Structures are given as C-alpha cells and as structure tokens.
Amino acid sequence: MSNSQLPTEVELAYEVMPCQAMRVAEEPGPTAHPCAYFRKWGTYHSYGYESEQPPVTPGLIQLTQYLGRGPLAPEMLSGCRKAPIMTVGINPNLPGWWRATINSINPLFDTVEQYAHYFRYREAAKLDIPLKQYQQYLGGQTDGPFSGVELSVPVDTKGFKTIPVELQPVQMYLNYQSLLADLATAMGWDNHKLIVGEDVSYGNMVACPSAKWITKADPADPKMPPMTAEQQKGIVTECFHHRQYFLRQLFQSLPVVLMIFSQSTTDAFLAEMAGRFSAGDPKVGDKLSDLLNREVRLRYGVDGQGHPLEARVIFSPHITGDPAQFAQARAKVLAQLVSEAKAGRLQFNPDTGHLRRPKGGCVFCTMMQIGACDYEEELQPLSNAPSLTAKSSVPELMAEKQTQASLMNLFLKKPTPESAAKSSPKIPIKRQAARAAPAALALAALAAVRPALEGWQLSGDPARQHDREPQDTSKTGMRLVRAKSLSKKNKKS
Secondary structure (H helix, E strand, O other), X not given: OOOOOOOHHHHHHHXXXXXXXXXXXXXXXXXXXXXXXXXXXXXXXXXXXXXXXOOOOOOOOOOEEEEEEEOOOOOOOEOOOOOOEEEEEOOOOOHHHOHHHOOEEEEOOOOHXXXXXXXXXXXXXXXXXXXXXXXXXXXXOOOOOOOOOOOOOOOOOOOOOEOOOEEEEOHHHHXXXXXXXXXXXXXXXXXXXXXXXXXXXXXXXXXXXXXXXXXXXXXXXXXXXXXXXXXXXXXXXXXXXXXXXXXXXXXXXXXXEEEEEXXXXXXXXXXXXXXXXXXXXXXXXXXXXXXXXXXEEEEEEEXXXXXXXXXXXXXXXXXXXXXXXXXXXXXXXXXXXXXXXXXXXXXXXXXXXXXXXXXXXXXXXXXXXXXXXXXXXXXXXXXXXXXXXOOOOHHHHHHHHHHHHHHHHHHHOOOOHHHHHHOOOOOOOOXXXXXXXXXXXXXXXXXXXXXXXXXXXXXOOHHHOOOOOOOOHHHHOOOOOOHXXXXXXXXXX
16 A cells, blocks of 8 residues: 555556656666557557546547647546446557557546546547548548657647547447346346446556557567567566556455456466466466356455455457457356346446445545546445545545555465455555655565466467457447447537
C-alpha cells in the first residue's frame, strides 16, 4: 500500500495516467527503461476536451479538439470499479495501427478527472473522426503510425481545432454486451439494464497499449516491433509486480467472475495466479479447449468474518481475433455465467436494473467528482465501517484501503489452505509509489516475476495470439452485435 491518503481506486488514476511519460522521460540511469518499448509502436492522432473540467454527463461524445500526434497514455480499468464481472487482457489494443480503424483518435487529457471520467464511462466504444472528415483533414497524405502526418484541422474563433467525433463500436465489447443480454434472458430478468461498463468492466495486466503483445516477429505484419526477452521481463516486473496496477485494482474490485479471452492472456494469467486456485487446478500451457470444460475458481482469501472471497474464472477463445473458435465456445461461456447466476453468486438487483456489486467499498466516481454512484446503498466495505462515501473520514477510508492491501498481501504470499482459512486481512502492508523502484522493491519485484516467466514467454508468441485487427464479419461468420443494444447516453442530441 502506498503512503498516500487516497483510496486505492482514486490513487490508481493519479499513478497510471502519467506512468508511461515518467518511465520514458524521467527515469534515471544510462539506459532506456523497458517500458520505453511501447514508443516503438509510433504516434497517433490525439484529442482533448475544450473544457478544463471533466464532462458533467456520462459518455464519450463531448466538445472535442484535435491536439496532433502523440504517444498513447496507459489505460486503467474501464467501467464501474465494482462491476461483478471483469474481463482481462494482457495489454490494451491499438486501433490506430490497423487500416480499418486508422481514423481512430486517442485521449490525451490535461486533468486526472477527465482521464477518470473517460475510463469510467467508455462502455463499448472508442472514438474516431468520421471517415469523410478524416480524409478531408488528411488532404491526400499517407497516414500511419510512423508517418508523422498531422491532420489539417482549421482553428475556430475560440482558438480550438474542433473536430467532429463519433462512436467507434468495438466488436469485442459489443459481444460482451450480447452475453449480458443472453444471461438476462436465460435468467428471466425482466426490465434489466445490464450493460458493459456497469455490469462488466475490462482491464489489462499491463497498462500500455500495443497492436500485439509479441516477443517474436509476426510474419503477418513484419512492421510490428517485437519485445526482447529482457524488455518483456522488465515491463512485467515494473507494471505488474512493482507498480501492481492490475493487482491493486483487482483487490479493490473483487469481481465474482473473471473472463479471460485468448490463449496468450490465459498463459500469462495462469502463470501469475499459480497456486491461488481453489478449484479446477489450471496449469500454464493448458489449452482453452480443456479449460472451457472445467470449473475454475480463483481464491482471493477470506473476509473479516472468515467467509471465502472467490471468483469463477471463465476462459474463452478471443472474440474478434478467433471468431470461428469463439462461435463454437460461446454456448459454454454463457452456460458458466448462467451457472453463477443460478448459484446466487451473480445476483440481479431489480431496484437498479443491474447486477449486485461484490463486497468492498468504492468512492471513485464521487471523490473524483465525475458522477453519482448508483450503487452506494448496496456497497459493503471489507473493513468494519458500515458504509463508505467520499465524505467518510480519512481513517475510515484508510481502513478499507489497508484491508484491501492486506488481502492482496496474503494472496501474493501464497498461503497454505490452512493458514488462509485462519487468516483475515487486518495487517496493512507498505508500498512506495516512487518514480524509480527503490532497490529492495525492485529486487522483490524481479524475484516475483521469475516463477511466471514461462507463461509470459508463451504469451508473447504470435502463433498463440490471434490478431486484434478489426474483423470483416461478413467473411469470418462472427456474430455481429449492433451498437443499438447499448444505452442511449452516448448518442448526440
């Protein structure tokens, strides 16, 4: 746990947003930091809001200005921090790399509040400039990650390069939505409002984006820059083990279902979580086809009353990268979701129209002042506090943070089943949020990554990671999900 007096979910926004810039521009030492590797993917068209404040309404479509080309910021968890279902990837996608979505634009915000608002309310889409206007701004030039080409956007009377923007539906996320809809149908949940971003969050084990997570050249696209083995180890050591962005968010969220898509993500996830499964006994190298037929559970630990805290882990082929295999596996994925609902671990709340939140407190939206919390009354802190809000005292908020950190610490120490059953998360751990990892912490992070290297090495093999490129659904036979199934919050008036 860091020494700041910010709750975990808020603290992560302040740490993750500047992390790539700090690792590249401010890291001491004579050699480039391993995370500088992500700059090899080029630069992309960026945008910001014309207001200095975060939007007052949910949704991505706001008054937007073009900022030029830039590197991409790291990504934090998308959606409600307490969504009961979390999907997990290795690292974020890079839509601007692909020709089909080259008109994509990427957020480059001035304030942490704007950054927090974007990732809280992104739902199932990103943004692009409508193709016709994009081509007009391009003016016949050849665009691409390494082109250096900037769009010729005129300056308006207020001094902004205002651009039109539209939602760019992401088929991966829209298929999450279709699973939610089918779950509601199977359970007979009438008048539900289940939606990606509220009932499903999505996060990554590494925060910085790339078009693929590869350690070998990809014959399908030789321009893709692979990581060296040392870069991969350094990135994982820094982001996953030292900064612990994914793990800290996981233990604040405590989702009751984790969905792992693709063999490469499965390889990395199983390597890092080895020894923490209470059912299914998955091992690094296990095939998705086998894991789909198992009931796999990850044990976070126990709460203060000794009740187990666990997540059902559902493994699946990649929805868009491997659509044919996913189409065959989809029924089994849905059946596991339905099974969790019938067992009462996924519960529908008719008062909100959404799934009930898992155990643990959260003040992300209200403390960041980006929106109200629709679930405040049903949240149950891990600590002894009866409830938590942004107005709670610092000692109350820190007690929740310490409980989360202690739970994570016990998890990472891989306690035996006997000791886990007797232990409750009461003792806080200390963690420094330094610019560069102090020597002792750096050595500890490096030691932690060694046992998981086999899984990470497998994950970087292009043969085990299908393309993230947007698919032509008319040719692949992938189930197309329309954006109209989503809420109307993002539509222009």
